[in-house]
Amino acid sequence: MSRRTEQHPGLADPRVGAPFFSTWRVGTPERQRLTVEAVGRTWERRPWPARDLLGYHVYAGHDGSTLMHYSQWTGEHAYESFVKVHRQERVDEIDTAVPGIERVGLGRYRRYRSRERAVGDARVPGLIVTVRVDFEAEERREEWVDLVVKALGDDPEGHAGLVSAHFHVSTDGAHVLNYAEWESAEAYDRVLAAPSSEAWERVRTYPGVKGRTGSRYQHALGLIPG
Incomplete structure (x- = not known):
């Protein structure tokens, strides 16, 4: 299953072969809060999607309008498999809870x-x-x-x-x-x-x-x- 943690991620974890960062624009501090809650609910009610996903973290921007997402994958192939099978149902549930989220883009890094x-x-x-x-x-x-x-x-x-x-x-x-x-x-x-x-x-x-x-x-x- 998926569970919450208060711990910050370990970015130097050698298992992380594909760190991904993305930004969502949600508009207001209240919509930031609602979107974070929707992400948490959506993930907690589902099994963890892949053993190659080590952690997924969301951050609220001090600008009051954006969220940053950081996911730790062992490799890009694991992320592509997640997109094919698991991503859309999560996106749909979050968008139902908080309509109008603008997903700015995904950055792939090493x-x-x-x-x-x-x-x-x-x-x-x-x-x-x-x-x-x-x-x-x-x-x-x-x-x-x-x-x-x-x-x-x-x-x-x-x-x-x-x-x-x-x-x-x-x-x-x-x-x-x-x-x-x-x-x-x-x-x-x-x-x-x-x-x-x-x-x-x-x-x-x-x-x-x-x-x-x-x-x-x-x-x-x-x-x-x-």
């Missing part, structure tokens, strides 16, 4: 590397920040991630509120998605307000970056096999 939480760090993230960075050339993506991870390692005190950061490269070659766990929104805002160091200026001005888009979320629902 995790490139992480700045994992320190051993013994038991903090529960109070804020999830995703940053999408678009590149002119595919080979620039991993170089940029390496530069960010080095900058984080050189400035541990300045990023004391950062729990972990996980860098995913899109399978279409176009961009990087950083999923970062922060202790709180206040901790993240302090970092944003701090003077930029030389290392972070190199990250900010890295050649080949076409644009950045950031979003803030709260973990709203976790589903795992029961």
Whole structure:
């Protein structure tokens, strides 16, 4: 069966071969809440669809109008099988409960590397920040991630509120998605307000970056096999 969990997902789990992120636009904070409830009910009343799905998590955007979905698959083939057999009945039930959901699109990724939480760090993230960075050339993506991870390692005190950061490269070659766990929104805002160091200026001005888009979320629902 499917059951809920309060635990945040482990993004560095080596079993995850196909991490997928998608966004739904639902319009209002109340519709966010209703949609999360509908997703939970829909999944809990059905068997877990595949052993190759390790977890499915939903996040409420601080913008009050979006939901982010993160699913952990062992491989893309397992997701394609789910789509053929199980997905539509779930979509139909959710849409009946909350009509008018706009599904923006599905992003397919592979995790490139992480700045994992320190051993013994038991903090529960109070804020999830995703940053999408678009590149002119595919080979620039991993170089940029390496530069960010080095900058984080050189400035541990300045990023004391950062729990972990996980860098995913899109399978279409176009961009990087950083999923970062922060202790709180206040901790993240302090970092944003701090003077930029030389290392972070190199990250900010890295050649080949076409644009950045950031979003803030709260973990709203976790589903795992029961």
